[in-house]
Amino acid sequence: MDFNSIIGIGIALVAVFGGQVLEGGHHASLIQVTSLVVVLGGTLGAVLLQSPVRQFVLAMKMSRWIFVPPVLNPEAVVQHIATWSAAARKEGLLALDNHVEGIDDPFVRKGLQMVVDGTEPKVLQRVLEVEIETFEDLHHQGAKVWEAAGGYAPTIGILGAVMGLIQVMENLSNPADLGAGIAVAFVATIYGVGLANLAFLPIANKLKTLIARQVLLRDMLVDGLVGIAKGENPRLIAERLKGYVV
Structure with missing residues (x-):
């Protein structure tokens, strides 16, 4: 949490x-429920119009990262790579086949299996880098949905305020109610600006940070697996990977 x-x-x-x-x-x-409905409904409609269904659904799924972010443990990655490299150095690459079955992460499992299969280091690196690029681009699209919501919400808020003022102008025959009516009308602007700057944009930026950290962790893993495939010294690999840990 x-x-x-x-x-x-x-x-x-x-x-x-x-x-x-x-x-x-x-x-x-x-x-003001009406103002909230106008701002949220208008923003949702604009975002849906802009985004493909897959992108929008991904953005909604990623929103849980705000409270339950992905588990990122670079120290554990260093430890795993050190264990695998030591086993490969001592018993050969085929010895790593015993470690593949216990891995849940598809990316890690694929990378280690390619090492076991004797894939050339350059090919291994390129294949995994393509997956990283695809992962990063896909999840950035999800973050952009929240970023777009942060752009549309203030304008929709102004639209709601204008709609409220129209209602006020239609009731000029009751001067005593004008002040309260105008105040209510501008609540929509507060919702639009507030949601954009206190929710939507911060969510987008936090998601981008979490994506960047996941990409760094995967880059770190690729570096270690390529080192194993090249037959590098386990201690050298571990020391190099520690440079990724902040």
Whole structure:
């Protein structure tokens, strides 16, 4: 569980609603279901229009990373590579066949199996690099869905505010209600700007960071597997991989 995300959301909500109270307003005035429906519905429609179904579904699945990010353990990768390289050095590459079955990650399993099969180091590196590039591009497309939502939401918020003002102008015969009506109309703008800058854009940026860390971990793994395929010294491989660990 990523408690940073939970704490960040909590601080943002407290800041917004607390600021409203400190200014002499009431927090209930910021809760307008109609404005929320306009902003969320309009943003969702724009994003769906822009994004292919596969990309949108991937973006929704990736959203769980905000609270439950992928497990990334570079130290464990160094340890595994060190174990595999030592086994290959001592017993030969075929000895690694016993390690393949216990691996759950398809990328790692494929790479190690290619080493066992005696794939040339350059071919091994290129095949795995293509998979990394595909992984990175695919998941960046998912992050861009949230980035697009952050771009559309403020404009949809303004649209909601204008719609509210239209309703106000149609009821000019009741001057006493104009102030409250205008205030309600601008809540849509708050929702649009707030969701964009406190949710959608931060989510997009966090996903990009997590993608970059996964790519780095895979680059690290490829470096180690290529080293094993070349028959490099296990200690040298481990020391080189430690340079990836920050």
